[in-house]
Amino acid sequence: MDRANEDRIRDSFNRQALLKTLGASLGAVREGHAEIVAPILDLAKQQQGFGHAGLAFSIGDSAAGYAALTLLELDKEVVTSEIKINLLAPAMGERLIARGRVIRPGRRLLVVASDVYAERDGQEIHIAMLTGTMVPVPV
Amino acid sequence: MDRANEDRIRDSFNRQALLKTLGASLGAVREGHAEIVAPILDLAKQQQGFGHAGLAFSIGDSAAGYAALTLLELDKEVVTSEIKINLLAPAMGERLIARGRVIRPGRRLLVVASDVYAERDGQEIHIAMLTGTMVPVPV
Amino acid sequence: MDRANEDRIRDSFNRQALLKTLGASLGAVREGHAEIVAPILDLAKQQQGFGHAGLAFSIGDSAAGYAALTLLELDKEVVTSEIKINLLAPAMGERLIARGRVIRPGRRLLVVASDVYAERDGQEIHIAMLTGTMVPVPV
Amino acid sequence: MDRANEDRIRDSFNRQALLKTLGASLGAVREGHAEIVAPILDLAKQQQGFGHAGLAFSIGDSAAGYAALTLLELDKEVVTSEIKINLLAPAMGERLIARGRVIRPGRRLLVVASDVYAERDGQEIHIAMLTGTMVPVPV
Numbered sequence: 001m002d003r004a005n006e007d008r009i010r011d012s013f014n015r016q017a018l019l020k021t022l023g024a025s026l027g028a029v030r031e032g033h034a035e036i037v038a039p040i041l042d043l044a045k046q047q048q049g050f051g052h053a054g055l056a057f058s059i060g061d062s063a064a065g066y067a068a069l070t071l072l073e074l075d076k077e078v079v080t081s082e083i084k085i086n087l088l089a090p091a092m093g094e095r096l097i098a099r100g101r102v103i104r105p106g107r108r109l110l111v112v113a114s115d116v117y118a119e120r121d122g123q124e125i126h127i128a129m130l131t132g133t134m135v136p137v138p139v
Numbered sequence: 140m141d142r143a144n145e146d147r148i149r150d151s152f153n154r155q156a157l158l159k160t161l162g163a164s165l166g167a168v169r170e171g172h173a174e175i176v177a178p179i180l181d182l183a184k185q186q187q188g189f190g191h192a193g194l195a196f197s198i199g200d201s202a203a204g205y206a207a208l209t210l211l212e213l214d215k216e217v218v219t220s221e222i223k224i225n226l227l228a229p230a231m232g233e234r235l236i237a238r239g240r241v242i243r244p245g246r247r248l249l250v251v252a253s254d255v256y257a258e259r260d261g262q263e264i265h266i267a268m269l270t271g272t273m274v275p276v277p278v
Numbered sequence: 279m280d281r282a283n284e285d286r287i288r289d290s291f292n293r294q295a296l297l298k299t300l301g302a303s304l305g306a307v308r309e310g311h312a313e314i315v316a317p318i319l320d321l322a323k324q325q326q327g328f329g330h331a332g333l334a335f336s337i338g339d340s341a342a343g344y345a346a347l348t349l350l351e352l353d354k355e356v357v358t359s360e361i362k363i364n365l366l367a368p369a370m371g372e373r374l375i376a377r378g379r380v381i382r383p384g385r386r387l388l389v390v391a392s393d394v395y396a397e398r399d400g401q402e403i404h405i406a407m408l409t410g411t412m413v414p415v416p417v
Numbered sequence: 418m419d420r421a422n423e424d425r426i427r428d429s430f431n432r433q434a435l436l437k438t439l440g441a442s443l444g445a446v447r448e449g450h451a452e453i454v455a456p457i458l459d460l461a462k463q464q465q466g467f468g469h470a471g472l473a474f475s476i477g478d479s480a481a482g483y484a485a486l487t488l489l490e491l492d493k494e495v496v497t498s499e500i501k502i503n504l505l506a507p508a509m510g511e512r513l514i515a516r517g518r519v520i521r522p523g524r525r526l527l528v529v530a531s532d533v534y535a536e537r538d539g540q541e542i543h544i545a546m547l548t549g550t551m552v553p554v555p556v
Contacts (some may be wrong), residue, residue: 018191021160021182038436043160052157053219054197061192080192081387082360082411084223084501086548088369088521103546104505108386108413109359111503111546129520129528130546131503133360133411203322221499221550223362225389225409227382242407247525247552248498250364250407268381268389268449270364270409272499272550274525296469299438299460321438330435331497332475339470359469362501 001031001070008074009034009066009068016062024059026066032102034066040118041093051091056098056116060085060130063100064112068134071105076136081109083132091127103131110134140170140209147213148173148205155201163198165205171241173205178234179257190230196257197235199224199269202239203251207273210244215275220248222271230266232259242270249273279309279348279350285329286352287312294340302337310380312344317373318396328367334376334394334406341378342390346412349383354414355401359387362390369405371398381409388412418448425491426483433479435512441476443483449519450493451483456512457535468508473515473533473545477502480517481529485551488522493553498526500549508544510537520548526552 006029013019019036022044027035036059038044045067046052061083066080099112116128145168152158152165158175161183166174175184175198185191200222207217239253255267284307291297291304297314300322306311314337316322324330339361346356378392394406423446430436430443436453439461444452453476455461463469478500485495517531533545 012186015183015186016191017184018176018193043156045156047151048216052155052197053200053222054157054193057196057200058191058193061196080226082223082389083192084221084362084548086221086520086550088528103503104543111360111505114544116222126521129530129548131501131546132261133250133503221528223409223501225381225411227389242364243404248501250366252407265382268391268409270362270407272364290464294469295460295462296471321434324433325429325432326494329477330433331478331500332435335474335478336469336471339474346542354433355465360503361470362499364499365497388485395549 004074005070010067013066018058019062022055022058029066029070031054031070032067034063034070034100036063036098037095051096053087056091056096056128057085058098059098060114060116060128061132063098064114064130064132065134067100067102068110068112071102072136075139077139078134078136081133083130086129087127089125089127089130091118093118093125095119108137142234143213144209148208152205158201161194161197168205168209170209173202173209173239175202175237176234179230179232185212190235192226195230195235195267196224198235199255199267200271201213202237202267203253203271204273206239206241207251208251210241210249211275214278216278217273217275220272220274222269224267224269226267226272228264228266230257232257232264234258281330282352283348286367287347291344292334297340300333300336307344307348308388309348310345312341312348312378314341314376315373318369318371329374329376329412334369334374335363337374337376338394338406339410340372341376342392342408345378345380346388346390349380350414353417355417356412359411359413361408363408364383365406366407367403369396371396371403373397421491422487426486430483433444435475436479439472439475446483447486448487449484451480451517453515454512457508457510468513470504473508473513474502476515477531477533477545477547478549480515481531481547482551484517484519485527485529487519488519489553492556494556495551495553497544498550498552500547502545502547504545506542507542508535510535510542512536528542
């Protein structure tokens with residue numbers, strides 16, 4: 001993946017206010033793959049004190065979207081068309097890591113998947129699995 | 140729906156930090172139905188200036204969860220097992236309204252749906268459709 | 279919906295070998311809506327003697343696809359991009375009825391939904407709910 | 418996986434009339450994994466001459482269900498609670514292979530995934546990805 005592509009992905013990420021609100025940062029990015037890391041801030045918890053499903057969803061969805069964007073020309077953005085999340089375990093631990101990947105690229109739509117892990121005592125617990133569809137749109 | 144039930148739902152809602160962060164409030168609640176309203180705060184936007192998919196997801200998921208909770212005994216909570224969102228239009232307008240409902244109640248799991256609308260110039264635009272599964276757990 | 283449109287939908291239906299195998303027939307079709315009816319043949323059962331999830335899926339998916347096709351020009355077909363089924367009750371009874379509808383039309387993709395009912399002693403039991411995405415393709 | 422477990426899985430498979438109708442057979446089965454193979458019979462095609470989405474769904478869903486069953490006691494069956502399929506490529510080729518696996522086991526529900534491949538000229542093409550939830554029930 002060339003530098004211009006990574007730059008526009010980091011620029012796009014920096015304009016995502018919700019991800020900033022959640023304290024998320026963009027991790028490793030390479031062709032067809034993108035990683036987003038986020039702490040479990042108090043402001044993102046649900047009523048039992050775990051991270052809200054909306055937190056895992058937001059970083060999982062965005063990691064999948066940026067994975068798709070790595071494969072698109074510089075004059076394209078992506079929007080999520082649909083995405084499903086299966087929640088596997090409570091979002092508790094030091095931080096969450098979402099790893100998105102492209103399952104099938106395409107000109108009109110890209111099928112993507114994302115897995116979210118909670119780091120707990122040095123271990124990664126698989127807490128959510130997402131599959132979805134991204135649609136390229138002009139910037 | 141009796142008063143004790145509505146009280147515990149409002150109590151639970153008030154403990155959801157993420158929903159507070161997003162500026163959401165609980166609207167009408169009745170048996171099998173719950174409504175959540177949220178502005179589109181700058182802090183919840185995506186890179187194009189619309190509400191992030193995570194915003195529509197968070198209030199849609201929570202509205203579906205509270206719809207389920209209206210049908211459960213007072214010593215139960217619900218957690219989302221899985222939920223899928225189809226995004227229909229950009230989240231732009233004065234505010235978003237999520238309306239959750241129970242499609243099929245059950246002792247072990249409840250199938251739910253939720254629709255999210257954007258209020259724009261006095262009209263409601265359907266921006267997202269969710270279907271999911273909620274699991275009752277002890278408080 | 280004009281006659282030419284309904285004709286091509288019935289022609290398309292008649293070329294669907296799997297639906298013929300399942301004994302399905304096309305019911306009412308109107309703009310944005312299509313109905314498919316099927317008996318629960320022995321050949322379509324699962325190990326407990328109920329209709330297989332694949333039966334409810336096949337007619338639910340096809341009803342949604344034809345609902346989409348009612349809105350497209352005559353030189354288009356649709357293919358399913360993704361579809362999720364929530365199973366609500368066992369497929370038992372005299373016959374199944376799938377009712378598909380378009381939730382949001384679009385040039386590049388159409389968001390659809392479908393509900394499947396089992397007719398049992400003159401009553402309709404809601405046995406499955408589907409939501410999906412259809413993509414128009416040239417014939 | 419012990420012999421009694423594999424036997425009951427093969428017994429269950431043999432009682433699935435729809436899978437027999439589709440010409441499917443049970444392939445390798447091991448703890449948390451199950452494989453189903455099916456030709457693309459004329460009777461299972463859609464209007465364009467490819468395998469119907471209902472064929473990929475039926476074997477993908479069943480492979481995921483049997484993957485779940487490998488982890489359950491002998492007095493249990495599983496039923497599909499929900500499952501989503503993303504279709505990646507047309508079902509064309511010599512035969513389809515569905516590989517199901519358990520993502521997260523559980524007493525009340527199991528999260529599963531399944532991938533379906535078409536064998537074409539000695540190559541496997543990934544044609545469908547499924548994720549779902551299985552619920553154990555008494556036999």
